[in-house]
Amino acid sequence: MKSLIHRQRKPADAFAAVILWVMAMAVSFVFVWIVFSIVAGGLSSISREFLTKPPEFSGRSGGISTVLVSTAVILMICLGAAVPLGIATALFLSEFTGNDEWFGRLVRRSLDVLAGVPSIVFGLFGSVFFCRVLGMGYSLIAGGLTLACMVLPIFIRSAEAGLRAVPEEYRSTAAALGISRRAVIFRLILPAAVPGLISGLILSLGRAAAETAALLYTSGYVDRMPESVFDSGRSLTVHIYDLAMNVPGGNSHAYGSALVLVVLLLIINGAATWIGEHGLRRRLIRS
Amino acid sequence: MKFETYSSSRESCCDREACAPVLSASDLSLFYGRKAAFRGVNLDIHEGCITALVGPSGCGKSSFLQSLNRLTDLIPACRIEGTVTCCGKDIHEPATDLIALRRRVGLIFQKPSPLPFSIRRNLDFPLREHGFTDRGEREAKMESALRDVCLWDEVKERLDSPATSLSGGQQQRLCIARALALEPQVLLLDEPCSALDPISSGAVEDLIADLRNRFTVVVVTHNLAQARRIADDVAFFWVKENAGRLIEHGPAEAIFSDPENELTRAYIAGLRG
Numbered sequence: 001m002k003s004l005i006h007r008q009r010k011p012a013d014a015f016a017a018v019i020l021w022v023m024a025m026a027v028s029f030v031f032v033w034i035v036f037s038i039v040a041g042g043l044s045s046i047s048r049e050f051l052t053k054p055p056e057f058s059g060r061s062g063g064i065s066t067v068l069v070s071t072a073v074i075l076m077i078c079l080g081a082a083v084p085l086g087i088a089t090a091l092f093l094s095e096f097t098g099n100d101e102w103f104g105r106l107v108r109r110s111l112d113v114l115a116g117v118p119s120i121v122f123g124l125f126g127s128v129f130f131c132r133v134l135g136m137g138y139s140l141i142a143g144g145l146t147l148a149c150m151v152l153p154i155f156i157r158s159a160e161a162g163l164r165a166v167p168e169e170y171r172s173t174a175a176a177l178g179i180s181r182r183a184v185i186f187r188l189i190l191p192a193a194v195p196g197l198i199s200g201l202i203l204s205l206g207r208a209a210a211e212t213a214a215l216l217y218t219s220g221y222v223d224r225m226p227e228s229v230f231d232s233g234r235s236l237t238v239h240i241y242d243l244a245m246n247v248p249g250g251n252s253h254a255y256g257s258a259l260v261l262v263v264l265l266l267i268i269n270g271a272a273t274w275i276g277e278h279g280l281r282r283r284l285i286r287s
Numbered sequence: 288m289k290f291e292t293y294s295s296s297r298e299s300c301c302d303r304e305a306c307a308p309v310l311s312a313s314d315l316s317l318f319y320g321r322k323a324a325f326r327g328v329n330l331d332i333h334e335g336c337i338t339a340l341v342g343p344s345g346c347g348k349s350s351f352l353q354s355l356n357r358l359t360d361l362i363p364a365c366r367i368e369g370t371v372t373c374c375g376k377d378i379h380e381p382a383t384d385l386i387a388l389r390r391r392v393g394l395i396f397q398k399p400s401p402l403p404f405s406i407r408r409n410l411d412f413p414l415r416e417h418g419f420t421d422r423g424e425r426e427a428k429m430e431s432a433l434r435d436v437c438l439w440d441e442v443k444e445r446l447d448s449p450a451t452s453l454s455g456g457q458q459q460r461l462c463i464a465r466a467l468a469l470e471p472q473v474l475l476l477d478e479p480c481s482a483l484d485p486i487s488s489g490a491v492e493d494l495i496a497d498l499r500n501r502f503t504v505v506v507v508t509h510n511l512a513q514a515r516r517i518a519d520d521v522a523f524f525w526v527k528e529n530a531g532r533l534i535e536h537g538p539a540e541a542i543f544s545d546p547e548n549e550l551t552r553a554y555i556a557g558l559r560g
């Protein structure tokens with residue numbers, strides 16, 4: 001028996017192990033390199049003024065305050081539209097249609113196709129539909145709504161997965177107690193699905209905050225402080241793109257903006273996780 | 288006329304003549320897709336009695352139980368033929384208030400099914416949804432239901448801890464208390480002891496016996512000894528022609544001492560099933 005367990009490793013096994021190690025190292029290296037270069041290039045431009053002053057000379061100097069405000073407004077509009085619509089659709093898919101009913105299948109299939117559409121196509125759609133047809137022009141609201149269209153498929157599918165992960169037992173138990181469908185959904189299933197909903201939200205927010213192409217056509221480039229949601233405004237990603245591609249001498253501030261964006265995404269991620277774990281715990285006790 | 292059944296020596300007042308049956312199934316069949324779970328069942332459930340449904344696995348006992356408060360509605364592709372009346376009213380009428388029906392006819396699952404709330408909220412939530420707006424009233428009902436199942440002393444110090452932290456037997460008693468708090472007329476129990484250890488199982492069985500006369504109880508059980516101990520009426524199911532059938536039913540004593548059907552006799556003697 002001992003010889004079976006302790007028999008010598010075959011060379012092929014060792015070779016495979018080395019290959020896998022190298023692959024994993026390569027992936028980690030790419031990640032470390034990106035973070036390192038952003039921190040190294042951006043840390044020098046980070047200061048209080050950078051966060052609180054508007055850009056000057058097309059962003060070569062000054063700060064990014066107006067850009068941060070525009071980004072926040074765009075993201076809030078995006079979430080304000082995507083979250084209620086997304087949760088309602090996910091509820092419909094998980095609670096009101098079976099897995100193989102034709103309408104549910106149609107909706108799911110369309111969402112999967114939409115999730116694979118390149119963001120620039122969403123940008124073109126947004127610039128035609130929101131900017132022209134609905135007459136919003138280049139504006140924060142057009143950008144936010146375009147992003148909402150873009151993240152909806154991801155958000156809905158992950159929210160649906162979260163809702164379906166709620167044990168079927170809860171539904172039958174509640175039904176056996178004569179509890180109304182409405183109460184089952186709002187007081188039991190939705191709270192129980194919060195972890196899934198939060199992870200869907202993080203995915204969507206991450207994708208929205210990282211989006212550039214769709215915003216170029218819809219919310220525009222203007223780097224002034226927006227006065228209303230119908231003003232054009234520049235998001236962080238568009239600012240980075242513009243500084244890196246169109247503004248000679250804008251590199252250090254492009255790095256600085258990228259660092260801010262990365263930190264922002266980490267904060268959003270952490271906050272959402274914290275809310276999911278603690279803020280909503282009072283409503284529901286998991287074992 | 289009072290039936291002198293085995294259990295009537297323990298103060299049963301199972302009066303089959305004086306009152307109309309609480310629940311009555313006539314020519315009831317249930318299909319999952321094309322497969323029949325059971326066919327042509329005629330059975331009356333008498334008020335205040337404990338009716339035990341016995342028989343081998345897969346003979347449609349649980350499906351029959353769930354069809355009595357239309358919980359089978361939750362299963363896609365499930366179809367019912369025949370009628371069930373609850374206090375004289377057909378429960379499959381379109382006008383049936385399902386919420387009221389399920390409050391009147393409660394059901395306990397085989398596996399203890401606490402909701403992912405605290406012990407308190409497990410009882411509080413259904414009460415509030417059924418319109419008990421007064422907090423004090425809900426608290427009182429909760430305490431009396433937990434006392435009914437002898438759980439109060441065990442949990443009164445930790446009502447706000449998760450219901451899932453209780454043991455299996457405690458969870459099952461909590462589920463029974465949760466149903467009792469709604470003051471149902473009929474309690475359907477689907478093998479309530481089979482997922483429990485012998486001691487918890489004994490506690491739950493005693494509890495069911497205590498519910499006699501206060502509630503009408505229908506209990507599915509695989510345990511013939513248990514049926515013999517607690518049942519007033521027994522209904523025996525068996526699989527025939529690929530579908531569950533009700534072979535024989537009647538007072539427990541008659542079924543256990545002198546069954547009419549050969550199958551019943553063999554099953555009770557432990558020769559089959």
